[in-house]
Amino acid sequence: MKMKTSRRLHGHAVVLRCQRKMRWNAVVARAVGRSHKALQKPCEDAVGKQANSRLAVIALADGAGSAKHASKGADIAVAATINFLRRHFHRLVQGGYAIRHVEMLTYVRKAIAKAAVNHGVSIREFASTLLFAASDGIHLLIGQVGDGRVGVRSVHTGQWISAIEPSRGEYANETCFITTQGSGMRLSIVVLPSADFDACALMSDGAEASLFDRRQQSFAKAMDTLAAWVKRYPETEVEQALARELEEALTRKTFDDVSIALLVDAGVALRSNVS
């Protein structure tokens, strides 16, 4: 929604452009799966967020089962992604392949490589998938390498749809990682108009087992329930409840770790630009 009004200020015509700008609430949560619990291993999914009035960012990573430092690798991937998005969001939105796929991946891989060198191991031991979303209220930028799923809810239809098709092999334990050679080719990034969507969800493949119907290719009703929580209740309370529900409900449906990150429209704010 764009409006133009004008008035005179000190004799000069002043045009106010008012744009509908979305504000986002952001929540994240994760829970260790039954398989890792049985082996007394930590959760190898990582989630993170950073949100203010200018930019909201969420990120999620699922550590590779075969990687010795999967949990740490996922943590680093999430932190580096959020840092990069905070600093370069607008360049990413305007830019093309070079900034998005090359610069961003290089930044995240460098952070992981540094940790690998410190541990004296190959970067493969820190492998993870990566999903992220960021919005300045005008643009919604979404990216993914590996499995898991990113959903967005349309304001026009109220339906959740997959924003990106996950990168998976034929087999259940095959996917691409951020550390895989050539992952730049498998990193998918899309930029959508924020105004068309009022919710965005990142989920690991463990959470996807409960929140996405693979046969019907549709999202579970629980997605609307979760979005309603984020809209109505304080973020801290929602995150506590979400962590509890992931542990009590979602881990019943899979042996894998489960994690989710949500951006939900908190309500419309008008932004004015004076020219």
Added chain:
Amino acid sequence: MNELKIRLDELNDNPNARLPICLALDTSFSMSGEKLDELNAAVKWFFREVRKDEMSAMTAEIATVSFGGIVKQLTNFSGISRQEIPVLTTDGDTPMGAAVEFCLDLLDQAKREYRELGVDYYQPWLVLMTDGAPTDVISSAVRRCQEEIKNRKLTVIPIAIGAGADINKLSQFTSSDFPPVSLNSARLKDFFAWLAKSVQQTSMSNPGDSDAHQLAASLKRETMSWDEAMRGGNP
């Protein structure tokens, strides 16, 4: 906040990823006696072990095919908890080529059904066990196996039972990454113990885990530990 609860009926129920395993077992006349008794006991034990572990039971789907005189399918791919444990009997010669082709068809069909139902699956396994040499033409079966292995569609686990097994013929069905393993019949239960453990590990595996190399390396380590146990005087 009591309102913040997800109702279970709001969640989806996607089926677990499946691991289709085809056991192709030689039941020709030469397997009669102690060898058959050991094989029957080992297969029975394997089914029970897989059932005992919750994750394995939800993951493994086992088809059993015997080849002795004719090729006979004893169990089809389905939830192991519902399956009857097959009982093997001996008969006739060794139509290994026909058995392997039959198993490859079964595995292809299983994968097609999984895809149609939106069920994820792991790379299938074909466990081929024999105490002799094939008595039919194997070239077509060998060609299909090699093609599947080359395209990473299949892992063949070849087991030679006893000294009379034709290792050369058996090795044609597999790759150099997974050469035939020779066992005497007393070790069959140990092999199926390793197989049950491998099913468990695969059912817990995440992206990046477990492939044919790792499986072969794991079996090699296991057989070496049996040899060491033998040299140590343990049975």
